[in-house]
Amino acid sequence: MGDENGDAQCIVDGKRYPVEAGMYLHELRRPLYNQIKNEHRTATPQSFICNHHLLDYRINRIDQMIHSDDLHNQRINRRLTKALQDDNYEVTDVNKVLSDQQTFGERVADGVARFGGSWTFILIFVAILATWMVLNVTHLFGVKFDPYPFILLNLFLSCIAAIQAPIIMMSQNRSADRDRMDAENDFHVNLKSEHELRILHAKLDHLNQSQMPHTLEISRLQLEMMGEIRGEIEKLRMEHIKLNQSKEDSEHAR
Ligand SMILES: [Zn+2]
Known part of the structure; x- marks a missing residue:
């Protein structure tokens, strides 16, 4: 406490100091004040602390902040490292799996479906139909195996349609398999990125809310x-300056 002779008692060691050689606790910032108050129960805002001990407290407080930030950072980094190493799922190589389990029949089905869905197929087919009809109507070269209304051609077309449908379905099943595997891969990758993003958020929040x-x-x-x-x-x-002044004064007086 300060008194009339301009002295004050340091709250830490109880010695007396001139008031300029220290600070009253109410002049300090909250965190520092709280820390002193924690260690010295009797401290009040009117208590006094000498500069020497105040410096100790300040350095202590800085150390504390650095230490706590460091701990927090380490914790977040550990989580991030763990998340980055944590690929306990297997990325399916879709192309490899599909070509490995592909049977001869399926390969043929793929080829037929690909060819059946092209302009080449349509043009060739139209050409065959036209030739068939023209031959049987005009009896060119004496050919006359399917006269109008082309019943054999009809049967032929029905057969093609009947076979084509299951072939296309086979091919579609395979592309559905591919989609399913792709989706599974994507799901795992998304899950992982989301987790990592969360941790990055935590890191940023820490930076913003306590480190800054x-x-x-x-x-x-x-x-x-x-x-x-x-x-x-x-x-x-x-x-x-005062000292110099008094020296000059005494020299003048002589
Ligand atoms: Zn002191």
Whole structure:
């Protein structure tokens, strides 16, 4: 507590110091004040602390902030590393699996479906139909195996249609298999990216919500200390000027 002779008692060691050599606790920032109050139950806002012990507390507080940020960072990094290494699923090589389990029949079905769905097929087919009809109507070269209304051609077309449908379905089943495997792969990759994204969010939040304020508080502490140093220098300068003045005065008097 300060008293009339300009002295105050340091809350830490109980010694008396001039008021300029320290600070009252109500002049300190909340976190620092709380820390002192934690260790010295009797501390009140009117308590006094000398500069020497205040410096200890400030450095302590900075260490604490750095340490807690460090711990938090390590924790997040551990989680991130674990998530990155955690590929406990297998990415299916869709093309390889499909070509491995493909039978001869399926390969043929694929080829037929591909050819059946092309313009080449349509043009060839139209040409065959036209030739068939023209031959049987005009009796060219004496050919006359399927006269109008082309009953054999009809049967022939029905057979082709009947076979083509299951072949196309076979081919479609295979592309459905491919889609299913692709979707499964995508699902795993998405799941993993989402998890990683979450952790990155946590990292960013930590940076924003505790590391930044801590950095700002640290620079504030530094500014406070610098301000005190400036005050000290100012005081020394004034004393120096005073000293010179009195020296000059005494020389004049002689
Ligand atoms: Zn002290």
